[in-house]
Amino acid sequence: MTWSLVIIIVALAIIFIEKKMLTNRNMKKEQIVFCLMLVSGVILGIAENFIVIPTPLKMFSSIQQSIMAFIKL
Incomplete structure (x- = not known):
């Protein structure tokens, strides 16, 4: 699985x-x-599951979790 495939999936999801x-x-x-x-x-x-994610995306994941926790409040 390549980065281009991930980007395509993201674009389709946004659309x-x-x-x-x-x-x-x-x-x-x-x-x-x-x-x-x-x-x-x-x-x-x-x-x-397919690729090693660089730190910016891991940071995004933690930001995402904090936003989800905020929405639940």
Whole structure:
């Protein structure tokens, strides 16, 4: 699995979320953030199984977890 494949998956996920937002205009910001976090979490999970992730992405993962904890409050 290469970085280009990961980038393509990320792009497709963003396009999917944007289409969802366009069809469902009354979607709350929290739901959008949650969708983005879910998608990025899945992508990072897939990426960690196939490649060694550099530190910026690991930092992003910890930032993601802190945002998720904040949303639950």
